[in-house]
Amino acid sequence: MEEEDIKPNVTLVSSDNMEYSISKEAAMVSPTLRVMLEGPFKEKSGRVELPGIEGNVLARVVDYLQYNLQYKFANKDQEDIPEFEIPTEMALELLLAADYLNV
Amino acid sequence: AAELLDRRVELPSLQELCIEKIGSNISKWNDEADEQGKQVYANIRTVLGGISTDNLNNLGKALCKNRALNDQTLQLFLKTDLSGLVFHDCSRVSFEGYKALAIFCPHLTEISLQMCGQLNNEALLYMAEKLPNLKSVKLDGPFLINEATWDQFFQSMSGRLVEFHVSNTHRFTDNSLSSLLRHCGNHLVSLHFCRLDSVSNYALIPQYLQNPQFHTLGIEYPYNEEDVSDMVILQLLERVGTHLRYLSLNGCVELTDNAIVNGLTVFLQGNDQLECLQLEELVNITSDSLLYFFKTVPLPHLCRCSLKRCTKLTDDATVELLLNSAKDKLEDLNLNSLINLTQGTFEIMNCPNLKHLDASFVRCVDDHVVATVGSQNPSLQLMEVFGDNLVSNKASIREGLTLIGRQSDSI
Numbered sequence: 001m002e003e004e005d006i007k008p009n010v011t012l013v014s015s016d017n018m019e020y021s022i023s024k025e026a027a028m029v030s031p032t033l034r035v036m037l038e039g040p041f042k043e044k045s046g047r048v049e050l051p052g053i054e055g056n057v058l059a060r061v062v063d064y065l066q067y068n069l070q071y072k073f074a075n076k077d078q079e080d081i082p083e084f085e086i087p088t089e090m091a092l093e094l095l096l097a098a099d100y101l102n103v
Numbered sequence: 104a105a106e107l108l109d110r111r112v113e114l115p116s117l118q119e120l121c122i123e124k125i126g127s128n129i130s131k132w133n134d135e136a137d138e139q140g141k142q143v144y145a146n147i148r149t150v151l152g153g154i155s156t157d158n159l160n161n162l163g164k165a166l167c168k169n170r171a172l173n174d175q176t177l178q179l180f181l182k183t184d185l186s187g188l189v190f191h192d193c194s195r196v197s198f199e200g201y202k203a204l205a206i207f208c209p210h211l212t213e214i215s216l217q218m219c220g221q222l223n224n225e226a227l228l229y230m231a232e233k234l235p236n237l238k239s240v241k242l243d244g245p246f247l248i249n250e251a252t253w254d255q256f257f258q259s260m261s262g263r264l265v266e267f268h269v270s271n272t273h274r275f276t277d278n279s280l281s282s283l284l285r286h287c288g289n290h291l292v293s294l295h296f297c298r299l300d301s302v303s304n305y306a307l308i309p310q311y312l313q314n315p316q317f318h319t320l321g322i323e324y325p326y327n328e329e330d331v332s333d334m335v336i337l338q339l340l341e342r343v344g345t346h347l348r349y350l351s352l353n354g355c356v357e358l359t360d361n362a363i364v365n366g367l368t369v370f371l372q373g374n375d376q377l378e379c380l381q382l383e384e385l386v387n388i389t390s391d392s393l394l395y396f397f398k399t400v401p402l403p404h405l406c407r408c409s410l411k412r413c414t415k416l417t418d419d420a421t422v423e424l425l426l427n428s429a430k431d432k433l434e435d436l437n438l439n440s441l442i443n444l445t446q447g448t449f450e451i452m453n454c455p456n457l458k459h460l461d462a463s464f465v466r467c468v469d470d471h472v473v474a475t476v477g478s479q480n481p482s483l484q485l486m487e488v489f490g491d492n493l494v495s496n497k498a499s500i501r502e503g504l505t506l507i508g509r510q511s512d513s514i
Contacts, residue, residue, distance in 0.1 A: 040502045064117045071114055081114075086124040092179070095121035096158060099165035103117045 010037065011047045012062065018055030026065040029072075030101040053097045057090060061097055068103065122171045129175045160189055167192040174200040181207035186236075189215040193222075201226035205233040213239035213266070220244050224252040231259045239266035239293070246272040253279035261286040265314075268321070270297035277304040284311035295321035295351070303330045309338040317343040318376075324354035331355040333362040337370075344370030351381035353409075358385050360392035368396045379407040383437075388413050393420035397427045405429035409437035411461070416441050421448040430454045439487075440464040446472055453479045461487040463508055469493035477501035 010027040012020045024046070027033045036043040043049075050058065064084060071081045086094060115123075159180060166172040173195040180188065185208055190196075193216045201222055204211075211234050216222065222245050230237065237260070248256075253275060257264070264287040269275055280302055288311030296302065305322065320343060325331045336358060340347075344367075352358060371377060380402075382388065393416065408424065410416060421444060424430075433454045438444065439461045449462075449472045457480045462468050468491040477483060478501060488494045489508030496511035506512075 061117070064120075068114055068117075084115075084117075084120055086120050088124060088128055091121050091124045091128070092162065095118060095125065095165055096161055098117035098121055099161070099168070101117075 008046060012058060013047065013049045014053055014055040014058040015051050016055045018058065020058060020062045022062050022065060023069075026062075026069045029065045029068045030103045032101045052100060054093065057093045057097050060087070060090060060094055061101065061103075064098075064103065118165065118169055122166065122169055122176070125179070126171070126175050129178055156183060156185060159183060159185055160187070163188065163190055170195070172196060174203075177204065180204070183208060184210050186210050187213040187239075190219075191217045193217065193219040195221075197221050198223040198226040202229050205230040209234065210236065212236045215239075215241040215268075216245075217241075217243040220246060223247045224249060227252060227256055228259070231256050236263075238263050240264065241266070241268040241295075242270075242272075244271040245269070246274055248272070249274050250276055250278055254282040257282045257286040262290065263287075265290050266293035266319075267291065268293070268295035269299065270295070270323075271299075273300040275299050276301040277307075280304060281307060284308065289313035292316050293319035293349075295319065295323075297321065297323040297353075298326075300326040303327055305331050306335050306338070309335070309342045312339075312342050316346060318346055319349040320347060321349070321351040321353075321381075322355060323351055328355065328357040330357075332357055333359055333366070336362045337366045340366045340370035345374050346376060347371070347374060348376050348404075349379045350377065351379070352385065353381050353383040356384060356386055359387045360389055363388060363392035363396050368392075368399050371400050371402075375401065375403055377402050378404050380405060381407070381409040382413060383409050383411040385413050386415065389415045390417045390420040394423045397423035397429075400427075402427055402429040404432055406432050406456070407435040408433060409435075410441065411437045411439040412441075414440060414442060417443045418445055418447045422451060425451050425453070431456065433457055434482075435459045437461040438465055442466060449476050452476055455480070455482060457483050459483075459485045463487045463489035463491065465491060466493070470495055470498035473498045473500060473506065477504050 008024045009021050010024050010033075012022065012027070014020070024037065027037065027048075033048060036048055037046070038044075053061065067084050074081055162179065163172070166176050167190055170192060172190060172192060174197055177196055177200045181203060188204075188208070188211060196219070198221055201219075202225075205226075214230070214237065219242055222242070224247065227245070227248055240260075257279075267283060267287065281304070284307060291312060292314050294308075294312070303326065305325065320339065322331055331352075336352065336355075397420065408429070410421070421438065421441070425448070430453065434456050436454075436457060436459070438448075440463070442464065444465050445467050449468070460476065460480075460483060462472075468488055470493070473486070473488070473494055476486065483504055485505050485507070487508050488506055491508070492510055494506070494509050496509070498506070498509070500506050
């Protein structure tokens with residue numbers, strides 16, 4: 001998850017207090033997070049607490065946000081877009097988290 | 104289209120990926136399972152990570168929103184101790200799915216199936232038979248159910264059914280209505296009819312509603328407007344008015360001031376429980392009657408009120424509503440298309456709990472009104488101003504308030 005960018009980072013905090021740092025650009029993939037980050041809320045500071053999502057699930061969500069950002073504008077003919085793997089045992093919880101974050 | 108030409112294919116959303124995963128696992132499991140395999144439903148959920156009963160209805164919501172509820176994904180809900188189930192889009196659930204639901208969710212007491220077009224006679228009767236605790240049934244679009252089946256259903260639900268909502272079917276007829284009332288009428292506490300094209304005998308309803316706890320009444324968009332006359336409403340309210348918490352008469356355009364003055368005002372007198380009042384599209388109602396109603400009857404618990412498209416209304420009615428004790432509780436107010444309103448209404452709008460205001464197509468709404476309403480109603484989160492062309496991009500919008508429908512915001 002290390003990125004050598006200079007853009008501001010956002011920290012996502014899971015229900016079990018695991019912290020994940022991602023670029024603001026990636027976080028903005030989620031309309032829910034975008035409203036939180038742009039609106040007049042305390043999340044504007046770049047720290048977003050997500051008490052409804054567990055750490056291991058959030059880790060997959062973060063992966064997806066980065067995956068989406070990376071391949072959103074990729075041209076299917078020129079680049080191979082890898083499939084995004086969903087761990088079977090996490091599918092239900094991940095769906096609920098994805099629904100909440102609208103991604 | 105431009106994206107298609109560029110051959111840029113949208114990335115699948117995370118929700119789609121999850122649903123695909125869930126779906127493929129369920130079908131894999133189904134293929135592997137033998138005849139005994141019916142016991143596996145609980146295992147499916149374990150394999151997919153498990154989910155609490157509280158979250159099951161959220162899961163249902165997420166699936167419906169993605170139009171992904173079908174016989175496969177329905178299996179996630181089987182073998183649970185769920186007592187209430189709400190599906191907002193069942194269009195892909197087949198009658199086999201409903202039968203499975205009836206067998207494997209024996210604890211269901213409340214069921215709400217919207218867009219349940221594939222629900223057939225057999226499946227409905229099956230549910231009545233297999234779900235001993237079923238007492239609340241809300242169906243939207245059950246157009247395969249015929250008259251004979253409705254009759255049989257109400258017979259078998261006699262003594263159990265307390266809530267019945269049905270909408271969007273032409274096969275629910277006067278005979279079905281009569282059967283419902285005869286078999287279940289004296290237990291009902293909640294009744295809602297909307298867009299039933301084969302029902303005309305609404306006058307039958309009042310004499311059968313016997314339960315003193317009756318609290319929810321909705322009669323919306325009758326096929327022949329004259330079937331829901333002032334007289335019908337007067338008789339209904341006389342019977343159940345005192346304990347109503349929810350009243351909706353949307354689209355009963357034949358109603359006149361008589362229904363308000365001699366119905367609502369008289370029979371809701373002393374009812375201090377009304378929480379929701381919807382009188383949309385009652386084009387014959389004038390301000391005089393509503394003014395009298397809001398002046399005479401205090402509505403301290405009213406939190407939702409819609410007067411949408413009652414086009415004859417003027418400030419008199421809305422101002423009186425805003426002076427009624429309802430104003431302290433009111434959360435949702437719909438004044439859509441009340442073209443005769445002036446800024447006077449908005450100047451005295453002072454509701455501490457108001458969260459959502461629809462002021463679309465009210466021509467007097469301008470930048471000044473937006474600012475005033477925002478500052479006088481501290482809880483307001485959402486204001487709709489579609490078609491209000493005096494609201495410009497210079498309007499000052501209070502922090503925390505979202506304005507939608509402004510012309511200058513387009514694209």
